[in-house]
Amino acid sequence: MLKYGMELNEILASAEDLEALVIGRNALSGTAGYIEKYWPGCSVLIVADTNTWNAAGKRLYSLLKEDGAACEDPLIFDVPPYLHADYDNVLKVIKKAEESENPVLAAVGSGTINDLVKRASFETGRPxxxxxxxxxxxxxxSSGAALSKNGRKQTMECPSPKVVIADTEILKSAPAKANAAGYGDLAxxxxxxxxxxxxxxxGVDPIEEKVWNxxxxxLKGWLESPEAFASGDEEKLSGVFEGLNLSGLAMQILGRSRPAADSSRAASGAEHMFSHIWEMSGHLGADGNPVSHGFQVSLGIMCVTAMYELLFxxxxxxxxxxxxxESYPDWxxxxxxxxxxxxxxxxxxxYLGICRMKYVDRGRLRERLTAVKNGWDGLxxxxxEQLPSYDEMKAMLNAAGCPVRPSDIDMDRTVAIAAYAKTQCMRNRYTVFDLAYDLGVFSKYIDEIDRSSRYLR
Ligand SMILES: [Zn+2]
Structure with a gap:
């Protein structure tokens, strides 16, 4: 069970939507109790794909029946082909929910299934x-679901689930690649x-202690022993699952305390921008399917860590x-x-508007850089202390089964490197790339990474 139980209660108390996060062996068998507590009188409508139905849905369905919970016929998406996080699939979930009298949606799966159900749950007004x-x-x-609507990937508004259950026996039997992706996302x-x-x-975005903590x-405790994680160690799996979920909560809590700010700051930086760029460009892995979010992020981490190493x-x-x-351009x-x-x-x-918000005049830039120069050693x-070296990061991700070079996700190295300049234009969120840009060395270090026989190889 959770290592940080007390703290978790405090965190849950600050989160608006999530009431229970249950991680452990046999956690699935307690599901009926949560249904009775939070959805009395409702009938459970399991939404899964054929893989997650076989991995957990089927067992959940029979456990619920055994415990006397009412169940609808499940909605099972056939895979393969790949299940896309497409808004049309949200409509299928809504349609099925509307055919039921008093349903509670139960997403059984990971990224895509959860995103589809999260949005359908919001639109039908049922947690x-x-x-x-x-x-x-x-x-x-996390609040929000990453969905494609009319061909455009977007984060659509919707609250997080009320209850999240993870049975370590099930996590253990997940494809190694899926768990490795989560490790990358947590890293x-x-x-x-x-x-x-x-x-x-x-001074652009002060750290909020409560969210940081x-x-x-x-974090380093959750990420330690990547080899054990990769071999299915239940404690390591629980830790990573916990860390991933708390990341989502951290974003929610930051979002509430700073409604005008970019709440994803709590859990993502420049490495996530690489993932967004590659996703928008429609990059596919060697199997012809989109590369998982966590794998793209993992390569993004290597791109960002290379820049950190050079800059610092x-x-x-x-x-x-x-x-x-002098090198800072006029608008x-x-x-x-x-x-x-x-x-x-x-x-x-x-992106012009986004970058305009980040753009400062030369007077402000001089002030900023003077503070940077004076505080450089401390920074x-x-x-x-925060960030492992490039080689340590590479060894850690590699041991967890994550990609560490573009070829690992069937990507050309030039395509990976071409994303650097784009990522810096994507969000109004100050990152290491903005600091390098302000110092006038961003392009120089991208070139250095490009020419290097070590980085991203
Ligand atoms: Zn992520």
Missing amino acids: YLCVGTAASMDGYC SKLTAGADWIIADFV IIQPK SMEAREIDIDFSV ETRAAEIEGNMKMLPSWEE RIRIR
């Missing part, structure tokens, strides 16, 4: 239950945390503020640069 079948991503508890909190340290340091103090190999005396201010030049980076993406013009210590 849902989720049975996680793999420790594969941090979206179980992204290392780079995300480093980015937040930088944003805090330059949900994930960061325990600089000494304070090498920071040339006059040079940096017209910057806008042309953004167009060059982004115009192959759908509705690229919106570097904090970053090095």
